[in-house]
Structures are given as C-alpha cells and as structure tokens.
Amino acid sequence: MHKPNITMACIVHCDGKFLFVEEFEYGKMTLNQPAGHLEKGETILEGAKRELFEETGICAEMQALIKIYQWHAPRSNTDYLRFVFAVELPEQAEINPSDPDIAGGRWLTFDEFQHYIRQPGQDERNPLVTQAVLDYLAGTRYPLALLAHFA
Numbered sequence: 001m002h003k004p005n006i007t008m009a010c011i012v013h014c015d016g017k018f019l020f021v022e023e024f025e026y027g028k029m030t031l032n033q034p035a036g037h038l039e040k041g042e043t044i045l046e047g048a049k050r051e052l053f054e055e056t057g058i059c060a061e062m063q064a065l066i067k068i069y070q071w072h073a074p075r076s077n078t079d080y081l082r083f084v085f086a087v088e089l090p091e092q093a094e095i096n097p098s099d100p101d102i103a104g105g106r107w108l109t110f111d112e113f114q115h116y117i118r119q120p121g122q123d124e125r126n127p128l129v130t131q132a133v134l135d136y137l138a139g140t141r142y143p144l145a146l147l148a149h150f151a
Helices: 044-056 110-117 127-137
Strands: 005-014 017-025 028-032 035-037 064-073 078-088 102-108 122-124
Touching: 005 044, 005 127, 017 044, 017 110, 028 102, 028 110, 035 044, 044 078, 044 102, 064 127, 078 127, 102 110, 110 122, 110 127, 122 127
Parallel strands: 005 078, 028 122
Antiparallel strands: 005 017, 005 035, 017 028, 017 102, 064 078
C-alpha cells in the first residue's frame, strides 16, 4: 500500500504582500510558504496552525482551504498531498521562527517573489509554491467545513 506524505501550507497575505519563509534546500536558498508535515495525533488544521507558528511565530487561524495538491517530488522520489490554506492578516507581522531549518521570512508581492526565485542561487522550494499563490490570486477558496475529523 502506498502512503503519500501529508503536508499543510499557509498562504499568508496582508496588504498585497505574501509571507514566504527562507530555507536552504539542494544548495539554494529557497522560498516556501510556511509549511510542514502532519504529525501523529493532530488534525490537518491543527498541523497547519502549528507549522505556521513554528516557522514564523505567527499564531493565526486558517480562514479557507485554497486547494489540495497531489505532487510527486522527482529529486526525493516522494509523493505528497499538500493542503493549502488562506490566512489574511490585518497587518504584517514580524517573523520569529523557532524552526531551525527556517533562515528567515520575507513579505513580498507576487512580482517580487518571481524576481527573487529567478536570481542565481535562489529558487522556490517546489512548483506548488507558485501554483498555490496563483490559485489564491484567482480567488480559489473552499470552506474549512470540507475537512472533517473523526476521533
């Protein structure tokens, strides 16, 4: 039986800018949404909130489901199911990661993000980073009630 990795990511938006976290991956500084793996015993929403806090220091509730993506990562030969959520903030928060893998954070417009990832030695963590922002900008939103947890 095949069991893909389950990850959650947050599109954090405020005043036309998106929050990206910086991670060193495959020899490059990459940008990603605050994201991570589902841990045993937590719901998908709990995991998303935890990852957002660990990677940014921001404590916020998920407001909508943007999309669920299935992706095969060719470098690691790993399959993922990635749940992406929208988080609108009233003001840009300072980034204080507690996750040692996070080098920092940046508030960028989509154009600034595109410019960043085109520079030598820099990239996006994976193609889902751009796709999730594009889906967010297209207005894709689903109610959180689509996710149900049974104990």
